Amino acid sequence: MTCKEAFQEISKYLDGELAEDFKHILEEHLCKCAHCKVVFDTTHKVIELYCDGKLFPMPDLVRTRLHEALRRKYREKAL
Amino acid sequence: MKLRSFSLHLYGESSEFWSARFGAIPVEPPFKMHYTSQVSPELNQLPGAQPARKDLAQAPETALEKSESDLVAAAKAGNNEAFDELVNRYEKKIYRLALRLTGNTEDAEDVLQETFLKAFEHLPDFRQDSRFYTWLVRIAVNEGLMKLRKRRSDKSEPLEDAVDDEGQVMPREFRDWKPNPEQQMSQEEMEQILLNAAQSLPASLRAVFFLRDVEELSTEETAEMLNLTTGAVKARLFRARLQLREELSKVFKESKP
Numbered sequence: 001m002t003c004k005e006a007f008q009e010i011s012k013y014l015d016g017e018l019a020e021d022f023k024h025i026l027e028e029h030l031c032k033c034a035h036c037k038v039v040f041d042t043t044h045k046v047i048e049l050y051c052d053g054k055l056f057p058m059p060d061l062v063r064t065r066l067h068e069a070l071r072r073k074y075r076e077k078a079l
Numbered sequence: 080m081k082l083r084s085f086s087l088h089l090y091g092e093s094s095e096f097w098s099a100r101f102g103a104i105p106v107e108p109p110f111k112m113h114y115t116s117q118v119s120p121e122l123n124q125l126p127g128a129q130p131a132r133k134d135l136a137q138a139p140e141t142a143l144e145k146s147e148s149d150l151v152a153a154a155k156a157g158n159n160e161a162f163d164e165l166v167n168r169y170e171k172k173i174y175r176l177a178l179r180l181t182g183n184t185e186d187a188e189d190v191l192q193e194t195f196l197k198a199f200e201h202l203p204d205f206r207q208d209s210r211f212y213t214w215l216v217r218i219a220v221n222e223g224l225m226k227l228r229k230r231r232s233d234k235s236e237p238l239e240d241a242v243d244d245e246g247q248v249m250p251r252e253f254r255d256w257k258p259n260p261e262q263q264m265s266q267e268e269m270e271q272i273l274l275n276a277a278q279s280l281p282a283s284l285r286a287v288f289f290l291r292d293v294e295e296l297s298t299e300e301t302a303e304m305l306n307l308t309t310g311a312v313k314a315r316l317f318r319a320r321l322q323l324r325e326e327l328s329k330v331f332k333e334s335k336p
C-alpha cells in the first residue's frame with residue numbers, strides 16, 4: 001500500500017466503511033509509516049476536538065432571550 | 080445523590096451493561112420517572128460522561144425515546160409546556176451547532192431562535208417518522224446556511240468555487256501535534272481556534288463535517304438535508320477533515336519536526 005492509497009483510506013477507516021482485509025493492510029501501513037500515522041492521529045483528533053461537549057456553552061442570557069421569544073410566540077398563537 | 084450516579088451509568092453505558100450489572104434490581108415506576116426527567120442534553124457536560132458524539136444520537140430505544148415522542152405528541156396537541164421541555168432538551172446542542180456553523184455568537188443566537196420558533200410554527204407538519212432532534216437540525220442547518228449566503232455578498236465567506244468533488248487532495252503537514260493541545264490553553268482560546276479553522280472552509284464543506292462527524296447523521300441523511308449526492312457527501316467530508324487538519328496543524332504542530 002502506498003502512502004497515497006493509505007491516505008485515501010483513512011477517512012473511510014474513520015467511518016468504519018473499510019472491509020476487514022483492507023483494514024489490516026491499512027493498519028500495517030500505519031505501523032510502518034510515521035507520516036501516515038500522523039495524518040491518521042491528527043485527523044482523529046480534529047473530530048474529537050470539535051465533538052467536545054464542554055466547548056461552546058450557551059450563555060444564560062441567550063437562553064433567557066430564546067424563552068422570551070417563545071413566550072411571545074405562544075401568546076400570539078393563543079390570540 | 081445515588082440516583083444521579085445511576086443515571087450517569089445508564090447514560091454512558093449500553094443497556095446491556097445496565098442490565099448485566101443491575102438487572103436483578105426491579106425498576107420501580109417512580110425511579111424510572113426520575114431517571115427520565117434527569118436525562119437532558121446537559122449530561123454530556125458532566126464529568127465522566129461520554130463526548131458529544133456518543134450521546135443522544137446513539138441512545139438505544141429507551142424511556143428517553145418514548146418520552147420524546149410523548150412530548151412531541153403533547154406539543155402537537157397544543158401543550159406549550161411539552162414544547163418547552165423539548166426546547167430545554169435540545170437548545171444547547173442547537174446553539175453549539177449554530178455557533179460552529181456560522182462562526183459568531185450573534186448569528187448563532189439568531190439561528191437558535193429561528194430554529195425553535197419555526198419548529199413551533201411548523202410542528203403540525205412534523206411527521207413522527209424521523210427523530211425530533213434530526214428535524215431541528217434540518218431547520219437549524221437551513222437557517223445557518225441562509226445566514227452564510229447573505230454574508231457571502233459582503234465577501235466575508237470563502238467561495239464555493241473551490242469545492243471540486245473529483246479533485247485530488249493530499250496532506251501537506253506531517254508534523255505531529257503537541258499532546259493534548261486542549262490542556263495547554265484556555266477553553267475560550269480553543270473555541271476561537273476551532274471556529275477560525277472551520278470558517279476557512281466553504282460553507283458546504285463545513286456543514287457536511289458538522290452533520291456527519293459531530294451530529295453523527297448518516298451519509299444519506301446528510302445528503303438529503305444538503306441536497307447532495309451521497310458520493311459528494313463522502314468526498315466533501317474527506318476534504319473537510321483534511322482541510323481542518325491542515326488549518327489546525329498550523330496551531331497545534333510540535334515546533335520541531
Ligand SMILES: [Zn+2]
Nearest residue numbers: 003006033036
Ligand atoms: Zn504512508
